[in-house]
Amino acid sequence: NAGVTQTPKFQVLKTGQSMTLQCAQDMNHNSMYWYRQDPGMGLRLIYYSASEGTTDKGEVPNGYNVSRLNKREFSLRLESAAPSQTSVYFCASSEPRSGGRYGYTFGSGTRLTVV
Amino acid sequence: TQLLEQSPQFLSIQEGENLTVYCNSSSVFSSLQWYRQEPGEGPVLLVTVVTGGEVKKLKRLTFQFGDARKDSSLHITAAQPGDTGLYLCAGAHSGYSTLTFGKGTMLLVSP
Numbered sequence: 001n002a003g004v005t006q007t008p009k010f011q012v013l014k015t016g017q018s019m020t021l022q023c024a025q026d027m028n029h030n031s032m033y034w035y036r037q038d039p040g041m042g043l044r045l046i047y048y049s050a051s052e053g054t055t056d057k058g059e060v061p062n063g064y065n066v067s068r069l070n071k072r073e074f075s076l077r078l079e080s081a082a083p084s085q086t087s088v089y090f091c092a093s094s095e096p097r098s099g100g101r102y103g104y105t106f107g108s109g110t111r112l113t114v115v
Numbered sequence: 116t117q118l119l120e121q122s123p124q125f126l127s128i129q130e131g132e133n134l135t136v137y138c139n140s141s142s143v144f145s146s147l148q149w150y151r152q153e154p155g156e157g158p159v160l161l162v163t164v165v166t167g168g169e170v171k172k173l174k175r176l177t178f179q180f181g182d183a184r185k186d187s188s189l190h191i192t193a194a195q196p197g198d199t200g201l202y203l204c205a206g207a208h209s210g211y212s213t214l215t216f217g218k219g220t221m222l223l224v225s226p
Contacts (some may be wrong), residue, residue: 033213042218043158045201058213090157093226103148104205104214106157 002026006091006107013081013114021076023091031094032074033104034058034066036087042091049074064085081114088112118142119217127223130157131193134145136220138204139186145209147187152201152219194224 004025007026013019025032033048035058045058047066055066065077074093078085088111092104120139128134138147146165150158162171164180164187171178175198177190191198201221205214 043216045213048213050198103160103163108155108157
C-alpha cells in the first residue's frame with residue numbers, strides 16, 4: 001500500500017544514547033515533515049524539508065537533526081537523547097503548494113521512551 | 116502561542132447523539148483541514164475547506180469554514196462507536212506554509 005513508512009515502531013533509549021528514526025514515502029511527494037506528539041501539547045513541528053536538498057527548522061528543533069537522503073527518505077536523529085524527548089514521533093509528506101489543500105499523509109509513528 | 120484552539124478537549128457521548136467540535140483562531144487561514152487519529156496510528160485527513168462559509172459533508176460528518184476563515188466546526192450526526200478518536204484541526208496560512216495543528220478533541224462514543 002502507498003504511504004509513509006516509519007521505523008522503528010517502538011524504541012527505548014538510555015539518556016545520552018543516540019538514534020536515528022527512519023521515514024520513507026512512496027507517493028512521490030516533494031515535502032516531508034517530522035512532528036512530535038505529546039499529551040496536552042498536540043502535534044508540534046520539529047523539522048521539515050520542502051524539497052529534496054532543503055531542510056528547515058520548525059517549532060521545536062533543539063536536540064534534533066535531520067537528513068533528506070533523497071526524495072523518498074527523511075531521517076530524524078537524536079544525538080544525545082534526553083528524557084524530555086520521550087514522545088511519539090510522526091513523519092508526514094505532502095505536495096508543496098498544496099499542503100493547505102490536499103493534506104499531509106502521516107506514518108503510524110515511532111513511540112520513543114528515554115529513561 | 117496556541118494559534119488554533121479546539122473545544123471541547125474531551126467529549127464522551129452515547130451512540131446516536133449529535134455533537135459539534137470547534138476550532139478557533141485569531142489568524143486568517145488560506146485553508147483548514149480536519150484529521151481523525153485512532154490509537155496507535157497517525158492522523159488521517161478527513162476534509163479540507165478553503166473558501167469562507169464553505170460547508171462540506173462526509174456521510175454523517177458536516178464541516179464548516181467560518182466566513183472570515185478564522186474558525187471551523189465539525190458536526191457529527193447520530194454518532195457511532197466507530198467515530199471514536201482524536202479529532203484534529205490544522206490550518207495553513209498559505210499554499211506554501213506548513214500546517215499548524217490544534218491540540219485536538221478526544222471523542223468517545225459508547226454503545
